[in-house]
Amino acid sequence: MRNRTLGFALAGAALAGVAGPAAAKDGGRRDWSIADIVEAPSVIDLALSRDGSEVAYILRRGDVKENREIFELHVVSIASRLDRIVATSSWLGALKLIPSQDAWSVLGDFGEGVQLYRFDRSGTRITIASQPDPVLVGSADGAISGMGDNPLVRFGVTSYRWRSDGRALFYSVLERQKSNPKPLFDAAVVEVSSRRRWEPTVNVQFYVRESDNKPVAIHSRPGSDIIARLLGGDADWQGETLYFSTTDDQERASRVTRWRWSASRGVERPVAGENAASDSLVGPYGGALSVHGYGADRRIIETSVGGSVHDYGPFVGTLSDPRSPGIWRSPEGDRVLVSVRLLDSPRYSILLLTKDGRRQLYSTEGSLTRCSFDKDLQTGACIQQGLARPPRLVSVDVLTGRVRPIADLAPRYDALRRLRFEPRSWRNAMGYASTGFIVWPSRYVATKRYPLIVITHGSDADEQFVSGGLQWNYPLQLFAQRGYIVALVNDPSPHQSATLTQAASAWSNCGEGMPPRQVQDLEWLNGVATYEALVRELVDAGAVDPTQVGIAGYSRGSQMVNVAITNSNVFRAASSGDGGYLEPAAWRFNRCTYAGVFGGGPGKASTDDLYRRLAPSYRAGNATGAILQQMAEPRAGAVDFYQSLRDAGVPAQITLYPGESEASDETHFFHIPANRMTAMHENLCWFDFWLRGISGSPVECPRIGDWKEMAIDWRNRKSRE
Numbered sequence: 001m002r003n004r005t006l007g008f009a010l011a012g013a014a015l016a017g018v019a020g021p022a023a024a025k026d027g028g029r030r031d032w033s034i035a036d037i038v039e040a041p042s043v044i045d046l047a048l049s050r051d052g053s054e055v056a057y058i059l060r061r062g063d064v065k066e067n068r069e070i071f072e073l074h075v076v077s078i079a080s081r082l083d084r085i086v087a088t089s090s091w092l093g094a095l096k097l098i099p100s101q102d103a104w105s106v107l108g109d110f111g112e113g114v115q116l117y118r119f120d121r122s123g124t125r126i127t128i129a130s131q132p133d134p135v136l137v138g139s140a141d142g143a144i145s146g147m148g149d150n151p152l153v154r155f156g157v158t159s160y161r162w163r164s165d166g167r168a169l170f171y172s173v174l175e176r177q178k179s180n181p182k183p184l185f186d187a188a189v190v191e192v193s194s195r196r197r198w199e200p201t202v203n204v205q206f207y208v209r210e211s212d213n214k215p216v217a218i219h220s221r222p223g224s225d226i227i228a229r230l231l232g233g234d235a236d237w238q239g240e241t242l243y244f245s246t247t248d249d250q251e252r253a254s255r256v257t258r259w260r261w262s263a264s265r266g267v268e269r270p271v272a273g274e275n276a277a278s279d280s281l282v283g284p285y286g287g288a289l290s291v292h293g294y295g296a297d298r299r300i301i302e303t304s305v306g307g308s309v310h311d312y313g314p315f316v317g318t319l320s321d322p323r324s325p326g327i328w329r330s331p332e333g334d335r336v337l338v339s340v341r342l343l344d345s346p347r348y349s350i351l352l353l354t355k356d357g358r359r360q361l362y363s364t365e366g367s368l369t370r371c372s373f374d375k376d377l378q379t380g381a382c383i384q385q386g387l388a389r390p391p392r393l394v395s396v397d398v399l400t401g402r403v404r405p406i407a408d409l410a411p412r413y414d415a416l417r418r419l420r421f422e423p424r425s426w427r428n429a430m431g432y433a434s435t436g437f438i439v440w441p442s443r444y445v446a447t448k449r450y451p452l453i454v455i456t457h458g459s460d461a462d463e464q465f466v467s468g469g470l471q472w473n474y475p476l477q478l479f480a481q482r483g484y485i486v487a488l489v490n491d492p493s494p495h496q497s498a499t500l501t502q503a504a505s506a507w508s509n510c511g512e513g514m515p516p517r518q519v520q521d522l523e524w525l526n527g528v529a530t531y532e533a534l535v536r537e538l539v540d541a542g543a544v545d546p547t548q549v550g551i552a553g554y555s556r557g558s559q560m561v562n563v564a565i566t567n568s569n570v571f572r573a574a575s576s577g578d579g580g581y582l583e584p585a586a587w588r589f590n591r592c593t594y595a596g597v598f599g600g601g602p603g604k605a606s607t608d609d610l611y612r613r614l615a616p617s618y619r620a621g622n623a624t625g626a627i628l629q630q631m632a633e634p635r636a637g638a639v640d641f642y643q644s645l646r647d648a649g650v651p652a653q654i655t656l657y658p659g660e661s662e663a664s665d666e667t668h669f670f671h672i673p674a675n676r677m678t679a680m681h682e683n684l685c686w687f688d689f690w691l692r693g694i695s696g697s698p699v700e701c702p703r704i705g706d707w708k709e710m711a712i713d714w715r716n717r718k719s720r721e
Contacts, residue, residue, distance in 0.1 A: 033478075043409065044093060048381050053078055055075070157171055167210060388465075419439055441480055455476060461489055555668065623648070629654040651707070
């Protein structure tokens with residue numbers, strides 16, 4: 001995407017200091033600033049040393065001064081609590097303890113693209129595996145599409161997996177193919193129409209290296225294989241046998257094939273039904289752990305290969321959530337620790353299950369995430385954090401359950417004003433429950449009514465500190481300081497009902513099992529009913545002014561924002577982040593899921609009513625407030641919605657944020673600090689103007705003149721209705 005001038009006059013240094021209307025002190029604490037949010041650290045990976053005396057972790061943070069993200073590799077001594085930075089990089093990931101060694105392995109870019117390295121306790125770096133011609137990955141000219149929400153990175157090695165004895169290594173690399181451009185036809189043209197540039201052709205090559213022998217190429221896949229390219233084949237060692245997956249795109253869905261490799265037999269497809277999935281969770285009896293049932297009736301069950309079942313009792317949660325995965329077994333296999341996410345009180349923890357019937361949920365304030373445990377399953381280390389608690393490294397005694405602090409990872413945030421987060425749950429008019437939190441204004445007075453902003457991303461309103469995935473570019477901390485009540489809301493969990501689970505399945509499986517109208521109700525309008533329930537509760541309690549209610553969300557949250565403001569009458573302003581799904585223009589890229597939502601593509605008599613019922617651009621004239629869309633790239637669906645809103649006379653603005661150069665885009669989760677800061681400030685101005693009637697100066701809020709004109713036109717339109 002070509003670099004674009006946003007017209008925002010505020011420089012990064014000025015934005016960094018934006019706080020509440022008055023930087024009042026509270027017990028010596030200072031107010032939050034936008035820079036505090038942008039520079040908030042998050043721990044990507046964590047790994048305990050073999051003897052349990054030290055912990056390595058990867059920390060990711062924004063740097064306002066350098067205007068970039070920085071990744072740091074730390075090593076902490078548990079005894080002395082000394083925290084050392086042993087490496088910095090533009091990108092780090094996949095930190096693991098090397099089995100049977102006093103060292104760690106990590107993927108990192110140290111000037112040669114992302115390769116695989118070994119680090120010992122002193123910080124000495126040795127290359128383990130490399131690909132000398134790394135491929136540019138990201139949203140840019142000459143790059144292949146991104147891997148997650150990373151900045152522009154050149155990848156050689158993309159993933160790896162050690163065998164349990166450390167004597168064999170699986171890894172995957174991107175290999176650029178010789179350029180030989182040819183005309184594209186039919187489906188290939190449809191695929192590239194979602195991009196504005198040609199991409200290099202790459203293959204994903206899988207290698208195995210045993211001991212110090214030469215790597216052996218075992219399998220090759222085209223770059224279009226998403227499992228191979230993004231997940232490294234979802235590889236998993238079972239003894240000396242390696243399993244991995246590949247996928248082939250079909251007309252309506254993808255077909256996944258599981259393979260196995262051994263030194264003696266090479267690569268072959270596994271027999272049907274063989275338990276080779278890398279995500280299988282093995283319990284104390286050697287069977288597969290899973291959670292069965294719905295709502296309060298959910299129970300942890302272990303099912304053996306022979307079919308016998310062991311019931312560990314009720315559990316309202318999920319096992320090894322992708323946002324905090326992990327399972328560990330004792331050498332004898334009689335004790336298992338598994339990372340869990342609790343659904344009734346949204347947070348992360350670890351759960352102990354034993355063969356003698358013991359079950360213990362490790363209880364702490366906030367969440368325990370990114371854990372690592374020693375081979376004997378006696379001690380470990382985790383990150384403890386919460387919505388109001390900055391992350392810190394803690395040790396965990398498995399036998400006693402004692403959690404002890406080791407090191408604060410973000411001491412700067414102890415000096416900031418503490419906000420009050422109150423866990424809540426709501427049951428909507430459709431009968432479904434949702435969870436979340438209320439963030440109260442810093443100087444809350446019970447007799448006063450406040451403006452409200454609902455923030456949603458889908459399913460991650462939980463105990464994590466300054467979670468970029470949840471709050472994106474919505475500075476909830478500053479909103480609270482400026483006198484807003486903020487509600488952080490999860491979608492109704494599909495785990496509470498067989499019907500909701502069926503709807504989620506139908507959506508992702510091309511509509512199989514449920515009519516589209518019911519999918520629309522349960523996957524989108526259900527969430528809108530939750531927002532209406534929480535607004536009504538706060539209005540009835542005298543806390544919220546019903547004329548000052550707004551909503552914000554990005555990605556999945558953007559869908560909910562667009563649907564909410566065109567289907568509900570409670571919102572007066574909205575901010576929608578980098579979305580565009582549900583619009584007719586996006587059908588060609590989402591044909592399977594659109595079959596689940598709308599019954600097929602637009603322009604057909606059989607689907608027209610379903611598009612008119614839910615697609616935001618079709619319902620633009622029903623919008624009840626001003627709508628801002630903030631974009632990392634000009635998605636066709638978002639542009640359709642914007643134009644439909646303006647044609648309907650609804651106040652609307654769409655803002656496109658620039659990439660690192662004229663030849664690149666910003667990423668879905670903004671990674672350029674200056675963009676995040678400007679976007680947050682734009683949201684502050686937007687909601688202040690449309691909910692509270694506060695008009696900042698043209699320097700503080702550069703588009704204020706346009707907004708005033710839109711507000712006049714909007715009032716005139718309403719007066720004529």
